[in-house]
Amino acid sequence: MIKLTAQRQAILDTINQSNQHWDAEVLARALSDAGHSIGIATIYRGLTALEDAGLIEAIHLGDKKRYERSDKSHHDHLVCRVCGAIEEFFDAHIEQRQHDVAKQYEFQMDGHQLLIFGTCKQCFNRTKQGEKA
Numbered sequence: 001m002i003k004l005t006a007q008r009q010a011i012l013d014t015i016n017q018s019n020q021h022w023d024a025e026v027l028a029r030a031l032s033d034a035g036h037s038i039g040i041a042t043i044y045r046g047l048t049a050l051e052d053a054g055l056i057e058a059i060h061l062g063d064k065k066r067y068e069r070s071d072k073s074h075h076d077h078l079v080c081r082v083c084g085a086i087e088e089f090f091d092a093h094i095e096q097r098q099h100d101v102a103k104q105y106e107f108q109m110d111g112h113q114l115l116i117f118g119t120c121k122q123c124f125n126r127t128k129q130g131e132k133a
């Protein structure tokens, strides 16, 4: 059982009260703006402990992680490499195909993470405008 210190509770509450996919540094700023003084190392340790306890979900982006509430229904993510924006989507056909693949490989599937990397609409439009100028 995880020990929910006041600091970890504050981290958990902040994540649970939003739909964001939190980066540790952005979270640190939000906590500090809300009047909590929690060191960045404590935040990193807290996030790992909360993730291990299943209280928050982590999206693994190479050596970085983003965190979100664990009570959302299953979804996957589009990740913008330019601005870091993360958008959620759900596609029943993709979900079904993954189960089919697992079955085909006689693999006991218990979950998946799907990340689509690229450039979001805003960033793409900005580049196009830049080319025109």
Ligand SMILES: [Zn+2]
Pocket: 080, 081, 082, 083, 084, 085, 119, 120, 121, 122, 123, 124
């Ligand atoms: Zn973007």
Ligand SMILES: [Zn+2]
Pocket: 021, 068, 075, 076, 077, 088
């Ligand atoms: Zn999400």
